[in-house]
Amino acid sequence: MHQRVFFLSAKKAALLSAILLLLILYAAAVGSEGHSEQPVFSYGVAGRIIVIDAGHGGLDQGATRGQFAEHDIALQIAKKLEYYLSQGGAAVIMLRDNESDLAGDEFTGTIRQHKKTDMKQRVTTANQAAADLYISIHLNAVPGSSWSGAQVFFKPRDEDSKMAARMIQEELTSILGNTNRKAAAGNYYVLKNVEMPAVLIETGFLSNPREARLLADPEYQRKVAYAIFAGVARAAVMQSEAPAADRQK
Numbered sequence: 501m502h503q504r505v506f507f508l509s510a511k512k513a514a515l516l517s518a519i520l521l522l523l524i525l526y527a528a529a530v531g532s533e534g535h536s537e538q539p540v541f542s543y544g545v546a547g548r549i550i551v552i553d554a555g556h557g558g559l560d561q562g563a564t565r566g567q568f569a570e571h572d573i574a575l576q577i578a579k580k581l582e583y584y585l586s587q588g589g590a591a592v593i594m595l596r597d598n599e600s601d602l603a604g605d606e607f608t609g610t611i612r613q614h615k616k617t618d619m620k621q622r623v624t625t626a627n628q629a630a631a632d633l634y635i636s637i638h639l640n641a642v643p644g645s646s647w648s649g650a651q652v653f654f655k656p657r658d659e660d661s662k663m664a665a666r667m668i669q670e671e672l673t674s675i676l677g678n679t680n681r682k683a684a685a686g687n688y689y690v691l692k693n694v695e696m697p698a699v700l701i702e703t704g705f706l707s708n709p710r711e712a713r714l715l716a717d718p719e720y721q722r723k724v725a726y727a728i729f730a731g732v733a734r735a736a737v738m739q740s741e742a743p744a745a746d747r748q749k
């Protein structure tokens with residue numbers, strides 16, 4: 501009888517600790533006041549080196565529609581992502597944190613040479629940092645206005661990249677609630693040339709006027725950044741629990 505009483509209180513204690521832990525995690529989920537944003541177990545990103553590459557910059561504005569420019573919005577989302585990942589304990593390296601690109605404003609070659617130097621420098625910096633993950637942030641644009649939705653691309657034939665992309669895509673889908681796109685292998689220079697797992701996120705279509713307005717809204721940018729962070733954190737936890745070979749389906 502005595503043992504049974506002890507067993508019950510131990511169960512209650514365990515339940516109370518579980519509730520307390522959930523409350524702490526909830527409080528730790530920085531700025532997650534949105535309905536669909538769940539608290540994130542951020543321990544997976546603690547101590548990881550993560551490179552964030554805000555696309556374009558310098559001479560290259562990327563896609564533009566009206567007053568909206570890709571280089572500018574990509575940087576704003578990248579900075580919000582930097583905040584979340586840093587809060588989670590990651591060592592974040594921003595490939596650019598201002599208007600300039602990585603070739604430098606004093607570069608004197610042709611625009612094509614300038615762009616090539618810039619892209620090479622992004623890859624070199626990520627590789628020299630020996631980062632655990634490379635995340636590139638872009639915005640999409642096509643001739644028509646009907647396409648919309650965020651989509652995540654991953655380094656071809658790399659399981660860790662694929663899993664990170666899938667997790668990020670799932671979070672974008674559930675938190676933004678406006679895309680059915682699926683993660684896909686991406687034929688991008690940066691994805692093919694960085695040595696670590698790598699994803700490139702097309703956060704939405706500037707060519708869709710409604711989505712362009714959303715993408716320029718700081719609160720929407722924060723949600724996009726939080727979704728990317730949540731996906732990265734989930735993938736990091738899974739990667740720490742099983743080696744890549746065991747996760748192949």
Ligand SMILES: [Zn+2]
Binds near residue numbers: 556562570639
């Ligand atoms: Zn781009």
